[in-house]
Amino acid sequence: MNSRIVLAIILLLTITYSISAQPRERGASPRGSIRGHVFDSALEVPIEYANIVLYSLRDSSQVTGTITDQNGLFLITELRPGNYFLEISFMGYVKKTIDRVEVRPRSGEVNLGNILLDQIALKLDDVSIAAEKPPVEYHIDKKIINVEQHLTAVSGTAVDVLENVPSVIVDIEGNVSLRGSGNFTVLIDGRPTILDANDALQQIPASTIDNIEIITNPSAKYEPDGIAGIINVILKKNRLLGGGGIINLNGGLDDRYGGDVLLNYRRGIASATFGLNYSKRHFPGSSTVESYTTMGGNKTYINSEGSKLWGRTGYGIRGSLDLDLSSNDLLGVGFRWGRREMVHASDLNYDEWSEPALLHTYYTSISDMQRSGAFSMAYLEYRRRFGKKDHEITSRLSIFRGDMEEEGTNELVDANDLLTSGQISTEDGPGRRIFVNVDYTLPLGKTNKFESGYQGRFGAHEDITGLYEYDPATGIYEYRPDYSHSVDYSRDIHALYGIYSGEMGRFGYQGGLRGEYTNRNIDLVGENERFSIERWDYFPTLHTSYQFNGRKQLMASYSRRIQRSRGWHLEPFITWTDAYNVRTGNPDLKPQYIDSFEAGYQTFLGKYFISTEAYYRVTHNVIEFVRSVYDTSVTLRTPENVGTDYALGTELMVNGNPMKWWDINCMVNLFNYRIEGTLYGEPFSEESFDWNLRLNNTFDLTRSTKLQINGRYNSPSASAQGQREGYFMANVALKQEFFEGDLSATLQVNDLFQTAKRESTSEAPGFYSHSIYQREAPIVMFNLKYTINNYRDKKEKGRQQNDFGEDDF
Structure with missing residues (x-):
C-alpha cells in the first residue's frame, strides 16, 4: 500500500512540474484603461468583490482581471489597444458579458457606466422570491438544493435536508434512496469518501452545507458507481476578503443536541477554512413483529413487541488552505477527520409457539449493537490555467483511512429473569483508499470543448468477524472459531475518459466514453481461498439540450452505470447478526449494470416556474437480499442476482409566489416499478406503482420572521x-x-402528527414476517445561529443573501 502512495505522489508531482515549467506569455506595453460600476439591479446598491475578467476578442485568451471595491467600482489600467470582451460575475447573480469593448490608441479611459447584475433567483422574472434563491434549482445536468432555505432541517444533517427534495426518499431511520434505489455515490466537495453513502450523509451537519447537487445522469468524467447517480455535498467556504464565521448550537428532546463552528479567513493569495462539529441524535420508538417459519413439517410462530432505540453520535474537524500562486496557478490542501458512533438497541417481549403442540413460551430479548470508528481524509490539488479561457489542467491526490469496530450482544431472558442464551458478535475492519485524478479541458472555438483525464482508485481493507455463545453451564461466553473469520480485500480501478461538447445554434450536446479496468482480490486468511476478478468495463454518456424562445428548454440524456458489491456481500461464510438472523455472502455475485435515460423540460406559466422530467432506468443483474429458513425460528439473508428491474417515471416541480409573502414549492414523483427474474428456481414477476409528494410552504410573516410548513407522502412499494x-x-x-x-x-x-412509520411484509416458501416500527414523535429541536463579522452590516447594508441563502462570511 505504501508503494502505491509513493507512486501516486510521484505521478502528481511529475504532472505538476511539467505543467508549471511551461513558459508564460508576456504582454506588450498597455496604453488604455476600462472603468465601470457594478450594481444589484433589484436593490440598486453597489456590489463589492464582484469578479471582473477581461478577455481578448481575437482568441478568447484571458488578459487580466480585478474585483470591485465597496462602491462597486472597478478600474483596469495599462491595456494595449485592441478589442476585448468583459465578464462580470458574483455569487448569487447571473453572469453578465459585455461582448465588445474597444480600446483605441491614445483614447484614454473607456467608461462602461453602471452595469446591473440580476440575482439568480430573480431570473424567474415575475416570480418574487424576496431576493433569495429557491429551495431547488434545475440545471442541465443536475439539481441544486439550497440548504439555507430548508428551515425544518437546520438542526439536522444532510439526510434531513434530502427529506424534502425531488428524486429522494428518506425512511424514518434515515436511509436514503435516490429514485427508488439505495445504491448511489456520495461526494463531498466533488471528492469521494471512505464512508458508506448513508453514513457519510449522516455525518455532515446541515448548518455546514452550502448546497447539495443531485446528479442522476452524470457525464463520463464522474465515477460510474451507483445505480441512481451521485449526491454531491458542497460545504461552506470563505469567498471574500477578511475573516468571519458561523456558530450553531442546537438541542431538543430525547437526548438530541449538537453544534458546529466554521471559521474563514482570506487575505492576499491565501484562503483558509477551519471547522468543528458535534452531533448526537437518538430516536426511541416501538416495534411489533409477527412471523413464522416452517421446517420439517413444523410451523413455529414468533411474535414480539417492545421498545427500540437507534441513534448516531458524530464529531469531526476539517480544514483547507488555497493558495493563488499566480493568476493562473492554484494550489490547495485540506484534511478532514471524524469519528462516528452508532447504536441499535431493543428490549422486546416474545411469544413463541409451534404447531401442532401450541405450547407458548414467553421470554425477553435484549439487544445492543454498538458500531464506532474514526475516519480521515487528506488531499493535495493543483490547477493550472493556460492563456485561453477554460483551458486548464487539474491534478489531485486524495488519501483516505477508516477504522470500524462493531459489537452486538443479544440475550434471551426467561420469565424468571434467568439468562437462557446469548450471543456476542464482533467485527473489525480498517480500510485505506487512494484516489489520483488528472483532468484536462481544451476549448475548441467559442462553444466547443474537449475534456479528458485519468482516474485511479486503489483500495484495501480487512474484515475480522468473531462469534461468542453463552454457555449456561459455565455462565461465560465461549468463542466459536467455526463462525469466526478474517478476510483481506483489495481492489484497484484504472479509468480513462474523453468528452466532447458543443453547440449548434440552439442545440447543445455532450458525448463521452469512459473505460475502466478492475482488479479485485478477496482472500480468506488461513483458509486458502481466493476470489479474483480482472475486467474491463465501458460507460458511454450522452447529454443534449435545445433552447426555445420564451425561456423554455428541453433536455435529454443517457448514461450507463455500474453498482459493485460491497465486501461483506461476497463473504462465503455464515455470520450471525442476532439470535434469529444469519447472513452469508455470495462470491459469485455479478455487478449490476444500469442503462439510464432522462428527458426534461423547463418553462414558465405566469408567475410559476415549472420543471418536468421523465426517466427510464433498466438494471441488469439486480441484487436483492433473499430470505430463507436457516433453522427453526432463524432466517438466512443472502445476496442474489435475481433478474432485471425496470423503473419508468416522471417528476414534476412547481415553484412560485401566490402572494409576495408566500413561496410555494410542490414536487411530485410518479413511477412504475417492475422486477422479474428467477427465485428459488422459479420465475417471478412483481410490479408496483409508486409515488411520493412533497409540498413546501414558506411565509414571510415579517422582514425578520419566517414560517415554514411542509409535508410529504411516500406510497407503498414492492420488492422481490x-x-x-x-x-x-x-x-x-x-x-x-x-x-x-x-x-x-x-x-x-418534525413528524408533527406522529404518522411516520416503517411497515413491511416479507414472504417466501417457509417463512412470513410482518413488522411495524414507529419512532416517538413529534421531534422538537431548537437552533441558534450567530454570524461573526457579518459583511452585510459593514459593507452591504440593504443587500440580500448570496447564492447559498447565507450571508457572506
Whole structure:
C-alpha cells in the first residue's frame, strides 16, 4: 500500500512540474484603461468583490482581471489597444458579458457606466422570491438544493435536508434512496469518501452545507458507481476578503443536541477554512413483529413487541488552505477527520409457539449493537490555467483511512429473569483508499470543448468477524472459531475518459466514453481461498439540450452505470447478526449494470416556474437480499442476482409566489416499478406503482420572521419478496432573526402528527414476517445561529443573501 502512495505522489508531482515549467506569455506595453460600476439591479446598491475578467476578442485568451471595491467600482489600467470582451460575475447573480469593448490608441479611459447584475433567483422574472434563491434549482445536468432555505432541517444533517427534495426518499431511520434505489455515490466537495453513502450523509451537519447537487445522469468524467447517480455535498467556504464565521448550537428532546463552528479567513493569495462539529441524535420508538417459519413439517410462530432505540453520535474537524500562486496557478490542501458512533438497541417481549403442540413460551430479548470508528481524509490539488479561457489542467491526490469496530450482544431472558442464551458478535475492519485524478479541458472555438483525464482508485481493507455463545453451564461466553473469520480485500480501478461538447445554434450536446479496468482480490486468511476478478468495463454518456424562445428548454440524456458489491456481500461464510438472523455472502455475485435515460423540460406559466422530467432506468443483474429458513425460528439473508428491474417515471416541480409573502414549492414523483427474474428456481414477476409528494410552504410573516410548513407522502412499494407500506409526515419551523441577521433562532417540529412509520411484509416458501416500527414523535429541536463579522452590516447594508441563502462570511 505504501508503494502505491509513493507512486501516486510521484505521478502528481511529475504532472505538476511539467505543467508549471511551461513558459508564460508576456504582454506588450498597455496604453488604455476600462472603468465601470457594478450594481444589484433589484436593490440598486453597489456590489463589492464582484469578479471582473477581461478577455481578448481575437482568441478568447484571458488578459487580466480585478474585483470591485465597496462602491462597486472597478478600474483596469495599462491595456494595449485592441478589442476585448468583459465578464462580470458574483455569487448569487447571473453572469453578465459585455461582448465588445474597444480600446483605441491614445483614447484614454473607456467608461462602461453602471452595469446591473440580476440575482439568480430573480431570473424567474415575475416570480418574487424576496431576493433569495429557491429551495431547488434545475440545471442541465443536475439539481441544486439550497440548504439555507430548508428551515425544518437546520438542526439536522444532510439526510434531513434530502427529506424534502425531488428524486429522494428518506425512511424514518434515515436511509436514503435516490429514485427508488439505495445504491448511489456520495461526494463531498466533488471528492469521494471512505464512508458508506448513508453514513457519510449522516455525518455532515446541515448548518455546514452550502448546497447539495443531485446528479442522476452524470457525464463520463464522474465515477460510474451507483445505480441512481451521485449526491454531491458542497460545504461552506470563505469567498471574500477578511475573516468571519458561523456558530450553531442546537438541542431538543430525547437526548438530541449538537453544534458546529466554521471559521474563514482570506487575505492576499491565501484562503483558509477551519471547522468543528458535534452531533448526537437518538430516536426511541416501538416495534411489533409477527412471523413464522416452517421446517420439517413444523410451523413455529414468533411474535414480539417492545421498545427500540437507534441513534448516531458524530464529531469531526476539517480544514483547507488555497493558495493563488499566480493568476493562473492554484494550489490547495485540506484534511478532514471524524469519528462516528452508532447504536441499535431493543428490549422486546416474545411469544413463541409451534404447531401442532401450541405450547407458548414467553421470554425477553435484549439487544445492543454498538458500531464506532474514526475516519480521515487528506488531499493535495493543483490547477493550472493556460492563456485561453477554460483551458486548464487539474491534478489531485486524495488519501483516505477508516477504522470500524462493531459489537452486538443479544440475550434471551426467561420469565424468571434467568439468562437462557446469548450471543456476542464482533467485527473489525480498517480500510485505506487512494484516489489520483488528472483532468484536462481544451476549448475548441467559442462553444466547443474537449475534456479528458485519468482516474485511479486503489483500495484495501480487512474484515475480522468473531462469534461468542453463552454457555449456561459455565455462565461465560465461549468463542466459536467455526463462525469466526478474517478476510483481506483489495481492489484497484484504472479509468480513462474523453468528452466532447458543443453547440449548434440552439442545440447543445455532450458525448463521452469512459473505460475502466478492475482488479479485485478477496482472500480468506488461513483458509486458502481466493476470489479474483480482472475486467474491463465501458460507460458511454450522452447529454443534449435545445433552447426555445420564451425561456423554455428541453433536455435529454443517457448514461450507463455500474453498482459493485460491497465486501461483506461476497463473504462465503455464515455470520450471525442476532439470535434469529444469519447472513452469508455470495462470491459469485455479478455487478449490476444500469442503462439510464432522462428527458426534461423547463418553462414558465405566469408567475410559476415549472420543471418536468421523465426517466427510464433498466438494471441488469439486480441484487436483492433473499430470505430463507436457516433453522427453526432463524432466517438466512443472502445476496442474489435475481433478474432485471425496470423503473419508468416522471417528476414534476412547481415553484412560485401566490402572494409576495408566500413561496410555494410542490414536487411530485410518479413511477412504475417492475422486477422479474428467477427465485428459488422459479420465475417471478412483481410490479408496483409508486409515488411520493412533497409540498413546501414558506411565509414571510415579517422582514425578520419566517414560517415554514411542509409535508410529504411516500406510497407503498414492492420488492422481490414483499412490500413496504406508505406513510405521511408533516414538519413545521419558525425562524426569527435579530440584530439585522447576525443572530437567528429556529424552532422546528418534525413528524408533527406522529404518522411516520416503517411497515413491511416479507414472504417466501417457509417463512412470513410482518413488522411495524414507529419512532416517538413529534421531534422538537431548537437552533441558534450567530454570524461573526457579518459583511452585510459593514459593507452591504440593504443587500440580500448570496447564492447559498447565507450571508457572506
